[in-house]
Amino acid sequence: MQLLDGVLVAKKIKADLLQLVKAEQDKGKRVPHLAAVLIGDHPASASYIKNKIRSCAEAGYESTLIHRDSSITKEGLLEIVDGLNRNEAIDGYIVQLPLPRHIDEQEILLAIDPKKDVDGFHPMNIGRMVIGLPAYVPATPLGILKLIEHYRIPTEGKHVVVIGRSNIVGTPVSLLLSRKAYPGNATVTLCHSKSTDLAEMSRKADILIAAIGTPHFVKADMIKDGAAVIDVGMNQIADPASKKGHRLVGDVDFEGVSRKAAYLTPVPGGVGPMTVCALMINTWTAYTGKIYG
Numbered sequence: 001m002q003l004l005d006g007v008l009v010a011k012k013i014k015a016d017l018l019q020l021v022k023a024e025q026d027k028g029k030r031v032p033h034l035a036a037v038l039i040g041d042h043p044a045s046a047s048y049i050k051n052k053i054r055s056c057a058e059a060g061y062e063s064t065l066i067h068r069d070s071s072i073t074k075e076g077l078l079e080i081v082d083g084l085n086r087n088e089a090i091d092g093y094i095v096q097l098p099l100p101r102h103i104d105e106q107e108i109l110l111a112i113d114p115k116k117d118v119d120g121f122h123p124m125n126i127g128r129m130v131i132g133l134p135a136y137v138p139a140t141p142l143g144i145l146k147l148i149e150h151y152r153i154p155t156e157g158k159h160v161v162v163i164g165r166s167n168i169v170g171t172p173v174s175l176l177l178s179r180k181a182y183p184g185n186a187t188v189t190l191c192h193s194k195s196t197d198l199a200e201m202s203r204k205a206d207i208l209i210a211a212i213g214t215p216h217f218v219k220a221d222m223i224k225d226g227a228a229v230i231d232v233g234m235n236q237i238a239d240p241a242s243k244k245g246h247r248l249v250g251d252v253d254f255e256g257v258s259r260k261a262a263y264l265t266p267v268p269g270g271v272g273p274m275t276v277c278a279l280m281i282n283t284w285t286a287y288t289g290k291i292y293g
């Protein structure tokens with residue numbers, strides 16, 4: 001079984017980005033600049049943002065963190081978004097989700113200038129992606145594509161089964177893998193909580209992508225021998241033996257599945273670092289103006 005090492009691949013891509021940034025600096029140009037908006041003190045969000053800011057430094061980018069209390073009003077947040085849209089020194093920015101319940105996420109995402117939407121969450125970018133126009137692709141799906149590409153996993157004519165239909169992962173990754181491209185040209189089945197024959201379907205997968213949010217949901221008897229299994233799960237479970245009292249596990253039963261799969265992502269260290277790395281790729285794309293000029 002080949003482990004799909006997201007730490008290693010992300011490190012390589014960030015090192016390549018750093019070289020590109022240095023070449024720009026040598027020409028006297030400024031470096032890419034990513035801003036991140038964090039509202040409240042959701043522990044997982046704070047940890048994701050910390051990783052994103054650290055990755056900026058690794059790629060040679062400038063970063064700005066805007067952190068506000070969860071009591072901020074919708075109008076207050078819209079003002080920040082408007083400021084970032086107008087700020088020419090910022091190439092791209094993200095508004096970390098989830099937002100406090102009194103703020104409508106869709107309203108905020110719609111206010112982000114699509115040119116700066118390096119998360120790829122704006123309907124303009126989603127629509128462009130669907131019809132095959134250049135677009136910012138959401139970070140987790142892009143990270144998964146980069147991982148597949150790095151390990152040269154064949155996708156053409158293969159059966160990909162995606163479990164989970166979220167806007168951020170399941171839906172976009174299923175569309176991307178059916179596109180006329182590599183990675184892509186696959187036959188894709190999108191399963192979800194209302195699917196009745198899930199295990200039967202997942203056993204047919206050459207590539208299985210688990211984005212459910214349930215610890216150890218995918219067991220060895222749900223996969224085909226030799227499948228590539230990509231685990232998007234980030235579930236915190238109680239672990240009295242660990243110092244923190246909890247640990248991170250995926251949606252896949254790693255132990256069991258590793259005996260049958262040909263390729264498998266670990267958690268942590270698989271898709272997680274690739275997601276952050278993909279955000280760095282999108283920020284570079286924003287800096288170069290390749291999508292919107």
Ligand code: GUN
Nearest residue numbers: 094095096097098119139
């Ligand atoms: N919350 C969980 N994942 C993400 C992500 O990729 N981007 C943002 N902005 N929020 C998230």
